[in-house]
Amino acid sequence: MITPTPTDLEALAQQIKDWGRDLGFAHIGISPATNAAHAEHLRNWLAKEYHGEMAYMAEREGLRATPDDLHPGTIRVISARLDYLPDGESCDTILNTPSKAYISRYALGRDYHKLIRKRLSQLAEKISAVAGGSHRAFVDSAPVLERGFAEQAGLGWIGKNSMLINSKAGSWFFLGEIYTDVPLPIDPPQETGHCGSCRACLDDCPTGAIVAPYQVDARRCISYLTIELKDSIPEDLRPLMGNRVFGCDDCQLVCPWNKFAQPTKETDFSPRHQLDNSELVSLFLWSEQEFLDNTAGSAIRRIGYQRWLRNLAVGIGNAPASTAAIQALKSQYAVAGDMAREHIDWALTKQHSAPSRHA
Numbered sequence: 001m002i003t004p005t006p007t008d009l010e011a012l013a014q015q016i017k018d019w020g021r022d023l024g025f026a027h028i029g030i031s032p033a034t035n036a037a038h039a040e041h042l043r044n045w046l047a048k049e050y051h052g053e054m055a056y057m058a059e060r061e062g063l064r065a066t067p068d069d070l071h072p073g074t075i076r077v078i079s080a081r082l083d084y085l086p087d088g089e090s091c092d093t094i095l096n097t098p099s100k101a102y103i104s105r106y107a108l109g110r111d112y113h114k115l116i117r118k119r120l121s122q123l124a125e126k127i128s129a130v131a132g133g134s135h136r137a138f139v140d141s142a143p144v145l146e147r148g149f150a151e152q153a154g155l156g157w158i159g160k161n162s163m164l165i166n167s168k169a170g171s172w173f174f175l176g177e178i179y180t181d182v183p184l185p186i187d188p189p190q191e192t193g194h195c196g197s198c199r200a201c202l203d204d205c206p207t208g209a210i211v212a213p214y215q216v217d218a219r220r221c222i223s224y225l226t227i228e229l230k231d232s233i234p235e236d237l238r239p240l241m242g243n244r245v246f247g248c249d250d251c252q253l254v255c256p257w258n259k260f261a262q263p264t265k266e267t268d269f270s271p272r273h274q275l276d277n278s279e280l281v282s283l284f285l286w287s288e289q290e291f292l293d294n295t296a297g298s299a300i301r302r303i304g305y306q307r308w309l310r311n312l313a314v315g316i317g318n319a320p321a322s323t324a325a326i327q328a329l330k331s332q333y334a335v336a337g338d339m340a341r342e343h344i345d346w347a348l349t350k351q352h353s354a355p356s357r358h359a
């Protein structure tokens, strides 16, 4: 086992940041492996049942803020940021065209989980080669309070929409971490909240999911409703979802700090199959095989075909009436299961009572 001196560790921390940049990360920061303040926020959030059906959030609560329990020996968390905003059709254009499908920007290209984990593992191997130690890489799905650790490591501040925001880069980025037992020097939090009196995200959230500054009731969030929720979407929320069929970006689109966001350099995040500019009806008419083929390697595949039909049916129900929409809804009835059918029925009722787009 190599025992590095403080000078070695300073140099190593700088080296990690340089390696991180070479691997495509926009920012790397190092924090202690404790986060009592965020653990408390998480406890309050769970107590209010804002997590809805995401049982995994409650089951593994204790692990989220105590990295040592998840990966014994951890004393530092290395947080990394990877920008994902792709070039593509303007969000406003799609959101303002109710016959089109809005898919959140993070899901238009390749699934980020594997890409980030692979790069973090490469970074961990480099650290191991010079300093030894034990390391483990995480992204998103592990019980880790990612935004809390990233804030502590100086990657940004948590905004009223609960996104981690960076004053030079906005919030269109993913986070990932390496847990390590190497006693690296710590980066101080660099940014305190810059939201000021702005409440654009609270006011513009289509479903009123940001119930108070910093508090998202996931049960109302369109991202939860279209991605996490396995069952029926509550009927009162469906009209508020508009054409957002996979995730939602509104609280980032209205955030003034996102004028500083730069498009990603990752070609893997470029839109596939014109998902940034497609008609609801054409996506709804995909067969299950087309769904599987067209979403291979994408985060969208995780929801499966039936929830895909469910979400698109809600979008079509919210679109202006058209013969094509009604025919599409009827034609997919045969392949829809009970849950998706119930949404198709709802959409048909809405289509029959909506003003028509054209004769």
Ligand code: B12
Binding pocket: 037, 038, 039, 041, 042, 045, 046, 054, 057, 104, 105, 106, 139, 140, 141, 142, 143, 144, 145, 146, 147, 148, 158, 161, 162, 163, 164, 165, 171, 172, 173, 174, 175, 176, 213, 214, 215, 216, 218, 221, 223, 224, 228, 246, 247, 248, 249, 251
């Ligand atoms: C569960 C989850 C969701 C849920 C719940 C969202 C939520 N706000 O918790 C749902 C499905 C709704 C969701 C949606 C989205 N998510 Co999500 N999600 C997660 C996940 C897995 C856990 C988040 C969590 O711990 N929630 C628990 C609550 C308590 O945490 P929180 O809301 O973040 O609250 C923190 C702060 O607000 C603060 N806090 C709370 N109260 C208060 C009060 C005060 C006064 C203060 C100062 C602070 C404070 O402490 C809390 C704990 O750190 C993380 C990955 C991970 N492992 O961390 C990704 C993650 C947070 N999601 C991410 C993304 C990209 C999204 C979406 C943009 C996707 C989309 N386009 O549809 C939306 C954004 C919605 C939103 N405004 O949050 C990114 C965020 C990157 C960033 N820049 O912040 C993450 C980090 C995934 C990743 N690896 O990149 N998500």
Ligand code: SF4
Binding pocket: 161, 204, 205, 206, 207, 208, 209, 210, 216, 220, 221, 222, 223, 247, 248, 249, 250, 251, 252
């Ligand atoms: S992602 Fe959409 S629904 Fe969820 S909190 Fe943000 S604006 Fe509201």
